[in-house]
Structures are given as structure tokens and as C-alpha cells.
Amino acid sequence: MRRGWLFVTTLERPSTDLVDRVVERLRGVLRPDQILTSKTDRYNRARVPAPFPVHRWRERVPDLAVLPETTEEVAAVVSIANELRCPVVPRDGGTGLTDGAVPLHGGIVVDVKRMNRIHELDLENRTVTVGTGINMLKLNEQLAKHGLIYPDDPASYPCSLVGGRIGTSGWSLIGSRYGHTRDLVLSFDFVLPTGEILHVGDGAGGKISKSSSGYQLKHLFMGHQGTLGIATKATLKLYPKPEAELSPFWAFDDYDAAYRFTGALARAGVATFAGAVLFDEYKVAYLRRDDEAYIPQPADVRALTCAVLYGWEDEVRVGGKRLFRIAKEHGARYLGDEISEGDWAARHDRYATPLHGRTKAGQVVPMSWHCEDAAVNYTDVPAVTKAWHEIVADLRRKTDVFDDWGMFAYTSADTGVDYLTEIDVGIWEQRLDDAAWAMWVKAKRDIAAAALAHGGSISACHGSCREGEVDLVPRELGRGFDVMLGVKRMLDPNNIMNPGKYLLDLAYQGDVSAQLAELRGPS
């Protein structure tokens, strides 16, 4: 069975007999209501929001799902799966955009949603220890009673879970102020593919933010898309809940001016600066179709920049005034309080928006949202933006299945060094047949190649293990990809943990140097 480009899988779906034996053994470690085998339970855990040809949904359905409630139950499930050689796929919120939570070879989906307890709130050390099935919004409702916040803020904030943020090493909208998931998670309990339990953090600590003892294993067990195991309990860093928020939006009559202004904001060194977002001309044109804030904007509004500041009110006012002075120097036009506040509040929840696109003739069609992302230095953002729009324009010329919804560039750090660049593409999923899917996979590969050609990384946020971009991971990581294969083989000797992802099946195929050389292409 071929998947992707050179990638030959080593594992097929479990037989019915094997599934029956797995279920029988699981009955010894879980209650009946924790083992789900119905069609509805399985189909509901087969997909994530990333588009996929609907007619191939069946390929991704697990054989069963389980709902463990403790680390020990997760370990028992994984141990049985490893003994019987049955695939295991960890699933948290299922909101990721690179298919980490999607089974490619059936098996057991380990759904962690019942592990959603707050185990300990340490007000003196400012930490909270939680089950990884907890959602950040629900956690912050509890923390607000103590004047605290866990500031991990993805676009899926109301529906993603802490464990998924660890498995994807997530990116946060306000990460320029508070850091991203890797900075906010201090330590966690982790079930390895053999069923052994490991605690990783800085050193051996549960609540240590900086250690120089031994290898730094925490990062290894984040962002692996469920290929190395399952995080079950995590200790998180807490901050005072901000007293004040400021989220101004400014308009420009051309992209270049907005780009220069965004860079100036990010480089200003304002301590409460939590992020800036650049909207390009394609994004503004898209918003003019359907967004109540932008339909009435005058025609000379062609690009936008927004910034957001969080902190004590006196700090936010001083920092905000500095940003407004920079805005005046750059000829920015403030869009007003209503749009600024409304649009920023909507950014915390991009998954709840009903979506539709347009055919080339202008007719409305139902479309799902997909975004390709990359990490790119500030100086390369315009070139990558241009290259990506050309790739999507080529798709659009060929078919109405795809629609260019424009691009954002988000600051990733407090110095403005690099940006999460994102192109949003509407996809008419019901029309996504094999031919259109092949076009999309090629476009994804071209999009990733453009990011690499400009010195970037394939993904700042989503991960890079879907068809298309995954072919370029060995090129991006170089020798580091060989290390990934070695780590995978050592920790998961039977390839049961989320098999088929990240080209890691190559770890079990002997000498793959020729395949890797071809994937990497000419040096």
C-alpha cells in the first residue's frame, strides 16, 4: 500500500480476530462503559477539521475507542496493545490540522477526555496540575476565581485540550507575551509505547522551569503528533489574569505599509505586547465578502494590522500609547473601538464559524476551512506570501473546489524574529475526489517547499505529517530526521503508537538511506 510519495507502510489494519482479542483483554482493565465499539463512536473519532475526501472516510475509522480515566489505565491499554501488536492513536480535542489524531491503520483510539480533573492548584508556586483531557477555557474559568490564567490561546481555544497542545507543541495567539505551549507546560506524566510511565520536565522536577540536569527530554515528548506516546497529567505555569486588554486594528491602503508597520510594532520592545497580526490584500478582499466588520470598509482599505496587549491597566495604557505613536508615524488608520474589540474577541474561536466560499462565477458554495502554515523570518514574509498565493491561484484556475481566503502573518516571539505565516484555503469537500485531492497534495508540497526555500520551517503551529508536506520533512531536518527514526525505533519497537505518521514507518525498514536521499533531493 503506498501512501504519500516514497512511503511504504509496514502495518495493515488489525484483523477481526485481533480486535476481538484486544477487546477481551481490555475488559480486564477497563469498565464496559470505557470501551466503545459502536459505529457512531468510531466514526466520530476518525476525523479532524483538516479537509479530506469524504468518500475515503472509511479508511480512517478506528476499530474501537477507549475512555481511560487515569495514567495507570492508559498504561494498561497501551501495554495490551503493544503485546498484541495493535495500533494505538491518542486523541484529545481532535482539532489539529495535520491528522495527528486520525488513525491511518485502524486500531484503538485512546480518547483522554475523561482525564479532565484539576489535581492540584499551587497558589504559592503559581502552578496547576491537570489531567490532559481538560480544555483551556474550562480550566481558566476555575483559575479566574483565584485571579489567575493559563495563557495558552490557540484558534481552537474553546475546544482543544491540554494533551493535544502537548502532542502538537502548539502555538498560541498571545505567545509573544506569554510563550507557547512548550514554555507554559512545566512537566508531564507520559505513557510510552511499551506501556511504561515516564515523568518528563526540566530535570526530574514537577514544577521546575529551568534545569541543566541531563538531556532536555521535555521537548522530545512534545510535538510528536502522538507517535511517541500519550501525555496524561501535566503541570502548567500560571500568570495573573490580565487586568486590561487593548486590541487596536489599523488599516492601510497597501500591503507593504502594513508589513513595515507590523515589523515596527513587534520590534518596539513593549513588555505587554502579546502579538501582532498582518492581514494581506487577499484576506481583506475575502473579508469584504462576508464579514460584517469589513463589508462597509472603504475601497482603499487593502491591508490590516492588529496588535494586542495584556497586563495591568497602567502598563497597557503606557504600552498602547507607544504603539499608537508608531501607528501615526507609519500612516496607519485606526479602525475604531467596535471593530477592534469585536474582531479580536472572535480570534480566540476560529473553529465555530460557518464557512462558505465562492465559485469563480461568484456563487456561494459550502466549503471547509483549511490553512497551511509555516514559520518564516520577518524579512521573508512578503516573498513567501507571493509564492503561496501563486500556488493557490494555480489550483483555482483548474477547479472551483479551492478558494483563496487570504493570508495572515502572526508574530511568534516578542522580538519580531519570525512569523507564523498562514494561507487559508476554502475547500469544497463534497467535490474533493481523488483527482482534486492529488492536486491539493501537490499544492501542499509546493507550499512547504516555498517555505523551506526561504529559510523557514514547514510548520510553526500545525505540525507537518500530512500527505504532501511530510515528504519534505527529511529535507528540512537533515540528519535530525535520521535521529527521529532511531528514537522512534528505540521507544516503539513494535510500531504500535500512531503508525503511518511522519514517515516514521521507515524506522522499521532496514537501510533506507536511498529513500531518504531521494526524499531530500539534490543537496
Place this chain on the structure above:
Amino acid sequence: MSYRYSAENTPPTPERASEVAITTHEHVYEVDPRLMELHVLQQTFPNWDTLRIMHARHDHLAWMHTHFAEKTVTGSELIAEIEDSR
């Protein structure tokens, strides 16, 4: 809510907001019906439901602000403070 069924199901006369959008109720924008004739057809909404959805959206956004911070500082306040300090 209106007393008569017909009143609740008759939206205000639409006004053109752009080449692709119209307005009906104040602050309520809709896709131009001419663009929803083939693949997705427009649905009929009673007035109360249209306004409920709009107000619910505003409630949601206001809730989200207070979820992340105790209060919101507005840009217009800061612009006024900058101008006053000159």
C-alpha cells in the same frame, strides 16, 4: 416579537451594502441572494431569530473579553490622551 406571524416573517426592506452583500436589520449583513441560487440556497429566518443570532454573537464576544481580562482599554481613549498631552 410581533403579534402577527406575517410581521415576524417579513424582514425590513433590504439595502445594498456592497456588490456582494445587503443589509436588512441594522447591523445585519447578508450575502446578496443572487449569489445563493445554485449550490446553497438562502433560508428564511423569522426576524426574532435573526436578531437573536446577532445578539448572541455580541454576547459571546463580550463574554470572551471578560474571560481574558477584567476590562478593555479602547484605542479612542488612548488617542485622546495622546492628543491632550500635546
